[in-house]
Amino acid sequence: MEKAMATFDKGTVCSAWNYSASRLVTGSADGTVVVFDSLDPSSSSTSLTRTSNFKAHEAAIFKIVWVPPEYGDSIACICSDGSSSLWEEVVEDAQPLQWKLSKHFKSNSSQILDIQFGNSSSGLKMIAAFSDGNVKVYELMDPLDLKSWQLQAEFQNVIDSISTVRKAACLSASISWNPNRGERQQSSFVLAFRSDTPQLDSAKVWEFDRAHQRWLPVAELALEADKGDGVYAVAWAQNIGRPYEVIAVATQKGIAIWRLGLNPDSDGRLSTERVALLSGHNSEVWDMEWDMGGMTLASTGKDGMVRLWQSNLNGVWHQHAAFEPTS
Numbered sequence: 001m002e003k004a005m006a007t008f009d010k011g012t013v014c015s016a017w018n019y020s021a022s023r024l025v026t027g028s029a030d031g032t033v034v035v036f037d038s039l040d041p042s043s044s045s046t047s048l049t050r051t052s053n054f055k056a057h058e059a060a061i062f063k064i065v066w067v068p069p070e071y072g073d074s075i076a077c078i079c080s081d082g083s084s085s086l087w088e089e090v091v092e093d094a095q096p097l098q099w100k101l102s103k104h105f106k107s108n109s110s111q112i113l114d115i116q117f118g119n120s121s122s123g124l125k126m127i128a129a130f131s132d133g134n135v136k137v138y139e140l141m142d143p144l145d146l147k148s149w150q151l152q153a154e155f156q157n158v159i160d161s162i163s164t165v166r167k168a169a170c171l172s173a174s175i176s177w178n179p180n181r182g183e184r185q186q187s188s189f190v191l192a193f194r195s196d197t198p199q200l201d202s203a204k205v206w207e208f209d210r211a212h213q214r215w216l217p218v219a220e221l222a223l224e225a226d227k228g229d230g231v232y233a234v235a236w237a238q239n240i241g242r243p244y245e246v247i248a249v250a251t252q253k254g255i256a257i258w259r260l261g262l263n264p265d266s267d268g269r270l271s272t273e274r275v276a277l278l279s280g281h282n283s284e285v286w287d288m289e290w291d292m293g294g295m296t297l298a299s300t301g302k303d304g305m306v307r308l309w310q311s312n313l314n315g316v317w318h319q320h321a322a323f324e325p326t327s
Contacts, residue, residue: 005024005047005048006024006036006047006048006050008026008034009026009028009032009034011028011029011030011032012026012027012028012029012034013027013028013029013060013061013062014026014027014061014062014063014064015027015064016064016065016066016075017066018066018069018073019292020069021037021069021073022037022038023035023036023037023038023073024036024048025064025066025075026064027056027060027061027062027063027064027077028060028061029060029061030055030060031055031056031057031058031059031060031061031079032053032054032055032056032061033052033053033054033055033056033061033064033075033077033087033099034050034052034053035050035051035052035053035089035099036048036049036050036051037049037051052089052097052098052099054098054099056077056085056087056099056101057077057079057081057083057085058081059079059080059081059083060079060080061077061078061079061080062078062079062080063077063078063114063115064076064077064078065078065115065116065117066117067086067117067124067146068117068118068119068124070119070124070143071124071140071143071146072088072089072146073088073089074086074087074088074089074102074146075087076115076117076126078112078113078114078115081111082106082107082110082111082112082131083104083105083106083107083112084104084105084112084115084128085101085102085103085104085105086101086102086103086104086105086146087099087100087101087102088100088102088146102146102147103146103147103149105128107130109132110130110131110132110134111130111131112128112129112130112131113129113130113131113170113172113173113193114128114129114172114173114174114175115127115128115129115175116175116176116177116189117177118177118178118187118189120187120208121187122139123139123140123143124139124140124143125137125138125139125140125152125187126138126139126140126149127175127177127189127191129157129170129173129174129175129191129193130170130173131169131170131171132167132168132169132170133156133157133165133168133170133193133195133197133200134154134155134156135154135155135156135157135191136151136153136154137151137152137153137154137215138150138151138152139152153214153215155215156200157191157192157193157199157200157204157217158199158200158204158217159199159204159217159220165197165199165200168193168195168196168197168200169195169196169197170193170194170195170196170197170200171194171195171230172193172194172232173191173192173193173194174191174192174231174232174233174234175189175190175191175234176189176190176234176235176236176247177189177236178190178236178245179236179237179238179239180238180239180245186207186208186209186210187207187208188205188206188207188208188218189205189206189236190203190204190205190206190221190234190236190247190249191203191204191206191234192204192231192234192249193230193231194230194231194232195230198227198228201227201228201229201230201231202220202221202222202226202227202228202229202231203220203221203222203231203234203247203249204217204219204220204221205217205218205219205220205221205247205260205270206218216268218264218268218269218270219260219269219270219271219272220272221247221249221256221258221260221272221274222249223274226251226253229251229252229253230251230252231249231250231251232250232251232252232284232285232286233248233249233250233285233286233287233288233299234247234248234249234250234288235247235248235288235289235290235297236290237290237294237295237297238290238291238292238293238294239294240293240294242294243262244259244260244261244262245259245260245261245262246258246259246260246294247260248288248290248297248299250285250288250299252284253277253279254277254278254279254280254281255277255278255279255281255285255288255297255299255309256274256276256277256278257274257275257276257277257278257297257311257317258272258273258274258275259272259273259274259275260272275315275317276311276316276317278309278317278319280305280307280319280322281299281301281302281303281305281307282303283301283302283303284301284302285299285300285301286300286301286302287299287300288300295310295311296308296309296310296320297309297310304324304325305322305323305324306322306323307319307321307322307323308320308321308322
């Protein structure tokens, strides 16, 4: 008989799993954050125990993201009022562990749609996408202080500066940081919007140019006929020995699996190839995530199903499994 790992409160909207610590965090429509822990990681039991429950916002929390574990146990909450906040688990004056607000980000003119964190050679970066189509990159100035963020760059998700958009209305955004870190490898991420402005929508890979200290678009993950399609989600796979990167991009047409070359051409662009278009949800895809080896893609969508996708030895992608809600 199947056993639930954890029971969520009514009104729970989002969740995020911490692989390094076997922790789960959820956010609710009433602004509450709940943290679950595996109290005995060595046990064969997979049950989680509620260890923290606190009110983080007055507005609904629609997304939660864990900060990389090197910077402590910290989360970012994105809220329906357009703001976001960073919370850190700390010990104060011999008191039990408790979550404290470290930083609050608020934009007067636009709403924060997505946030992702990534490590680079210079430290921790935070990428934020806004409802007006702008992207901001923040850099943590002091690794021991999550309050010390500085704006490093601001740009729009377009291939060339001529296409800069003055006014845009974006419904959602999705960011995925390149999880593959090498000494020679530049910091990079993939970003896409779902908006009223086709130039912003298609998934684009951004890479940091150390020589000129700026972010540059190095690839666009869309066929010519599909460049106006809004994107629901993107996910960059772990790379264990492949001579190319693999990135998943979900649109209304399905989940496209892209291969991204590693060697730039004379213009600094990376080669792209769409190797599969997966259809199974037949509806919006809400979220996607790769396993730790970058071999299996999990997706979930409006149809309420969780689907697992893999490629066989011949490189043909197929649905490996599908799970229905238990209740």
